[in-house]
Amino acid sequence: MKKYTSILSVILFFFIHSNSWAQPAESFVKVNVAPEKTDWVYKPNEKVKFAVSITKNDIELPNVAVRYEVGPEMMPPVKTENVVLKNGTTVIDGGTLKEAGFLRCRVVASYEGKEYSGLATAAFSPDAIQSTTNEPEDFWTFWQKAKAEASKIPLDARVRLLPERCTEKVNVYEVNIQNYKPGTRLFGIVCVPKAPGKYPALLHVPGAGVRGYYGDVNTAEKGVITLQIGIHGVPVTLDASVYNNLSAGALDGYPNYNLDDKDRYYYKRVYLGCVRAVDFIFNLPEFDGNNIVVMGGSQGGALSIVTAALDNRIKGLVAFYPALCDLTGYLHGRAGGWPHLFSASNLSFNNTSQKIETSKYYDIVNFARHLNVPGFYSWGYNDVTCPPTSMYAAYNVITAPKTLFLAEETGHWTYPEQWEKAYDFALKLLKK
Template identity: 65%
Template sequence: MLVKNTQRKKALFLLIHVWLLSWYVPVIAQPTEKYINIRVTPEHTNWTYKPGEKARFIVSVTQSGLPVQGAKVRYAVMPEKMAAVSTGPLTLKEGKTMIDGGTMKSAGFLRCEVYAELDGKEYKGIGTAAFDPGAIKPTVENPADFTAFWNNAKADLAKVPLDARMTLLPERCTESVNVYHVNIQNFKNSRLYGILCVPKKEGKYPAILQVPGAGIRPYSGDIAKAEKGVITLQIGIHGIPVTMEKEVYDNLSAGSLAGYPTFNLDNRELYYYKRVYLGCVRAVDFLQSLPQYDGSNMGVMGGSQGGALSIVTAALDNRIKYLVSYYPALSDMTGYLHGRAGGWPHMFAGPNAALHNKKDKIETIGYYDVVNFARQVKVPGYYSWGFNDETCPPTSLYAVYNVITAPKELFVVPETGHWTFPEQHEKTDTWLISQLKGENGKQ
């Protein structure tokens, strides 16, 4: 009877684990296939142009993979996230047409949005042409005391006892991996929670810190990587346990934690992300303390907000040896104040600007913008994103990437937005694990 109950519990956990993965959008989401599909593709194979060169966009509308004859569409062309510079209606006689998008005189991204209404429902497609993205420069100010500010913050954190508490989650463990809910003392009497996965086989292992995308949610841990001989720690950032019912997180998202990226933005000492960034350092402290850790090989990875936290953690903590970052948020956020797209959470865009375009808030941003951490990254990194990202605009992503002087690789998949193909994860996972284990794949 005990064996059967255990098997049932493990089966239930696997179902929950699959559900959580399907719900966790920021890093692993993929677009679903649609009955009606609008494709907008720059004419150049690599979607990249020289400033002054004209960009044309190939547009097609298909239904069940076949061209929609006589489809009526409307289009708008603009620098990404900015006002349209050209618009118009079009009729696609053969389900396909070409739109002249014009050009850009300097480095940036030109986007074409196409809308079609069929059977009472509106569909959208976008394509984005890059103009010399390697020449994009950041707009955010780099405070003179940036390094001193964060060194002082880390010194304050170092005075706080780790006080780590680990609770084994038997229903989540596998034959080769132990899974724990972790509870660690963080900055200013807050706690840091996460899911730790440790190989059961006796030995020393490299470690990966997995930092989260935006939002409030439960976590299930990364058992798959742990089964490959790597310790994994998947953390939350909000100081709450990560094993509660989803309803709890939904209520927090709609209530007390709604809009958290701008909490205390007018004060660099109290801004919400100070505890978050230091929490990532505290997570490294915890991994470093584990007897199963090999003591020298640690990486960090994440997407969106997690992509930002990956870069931040690598810059703040030299115990991180490698990083993986997908479309990092919180990047060159002041872009909107200079007439171009800025990074998520777009606090200086549209009506948000009236609330946040103030001297004290702009000064605070300088201490937290990912650009200024990227300047200090000294370890190899693997980065990946696409040109069609409407959440983390590629202008902001290149503003970060272009200031990194450490060894770096960039895997661009132009057609992707704020999502990834499985191949992107296969490449980054393979790269990171091989780096952590050495070129021969051994510890």
């Protein structure tokens, strides 16, 4: 019963505090699309057929007009057609891919003046997908130097108790520490068990965007120190309107900031900030001094990999659909990772040799090569934010122990079962 309650607590925490990870709302009319193979996996040159049904109240709708398109994920379609589904079902000949990758079928149905859509993505030898980026010769030297320079900056930790968030078992604090240069701050919420003792720690690294944070109180009540950080150098307990204004103003498009300079690119402060967060945890008197896991999804999935690669104090990681993987994929005619720096819509201002070179120092593929600790990874094939091609490009270079839990039909969201397995994995590493 105790384990069941713990799992429910962490699932509830993520569903409340990260909307992009929650399962999407049900649609009145459902467009169901799936490859005919149960595992959705094919070999190059093997033909794919997509089964389609349009339903309302789980009953097929007759005489529905649909249009569909098929092509490599995130690329222009190679086949489009308009058809009427007389019995509410059809089978689409999706063709094939000649090499490892993903082929996507998107179907849009028109019903009573409104459009409903669905998609499915067939995998072609995903374990054979190779990255398009390469690791610069000075990649590791660059980051070791950056870490060394940041370590000389005093943490100057400032902690403020948040009584309204505390519980009988946990104290909750807003914390801010000095990041990679004097005057640059990193803000977060740390939750510490009240009972005397030494505890393991879980570091939550954030998905993309600008928002406040509440703190993972539920996990802390199970005897784990939790630290949930923001990345933008602003307090994480402000009114939501502040974050909305920043998102629409000063921080709009932050993943592109200073991309032409590897020493000034926006994510340098972010990646180093994750290491500084680990420094803070190791300075907590309640920390057991050894057991720490990092966890996140999307941008946070990327940061989990980065943190574990850069900091050998991390004992393991959990990464859901990691972003920032194989960013140069678009320059090679296939999908690249979020934030899609070199996609067609961004190519006009990012397609320079300097920006391409800078991206290599921040590409998750190159951090994944340096992982030495066990990791739990999970994603789906239908993700249009972090394309599976990009994620496999990173996953396939990992030589450390790794576990991949696939939920093929998911997009940029998770099922409770994914979190159950992830939490079990983290608890074992934390010896809880």
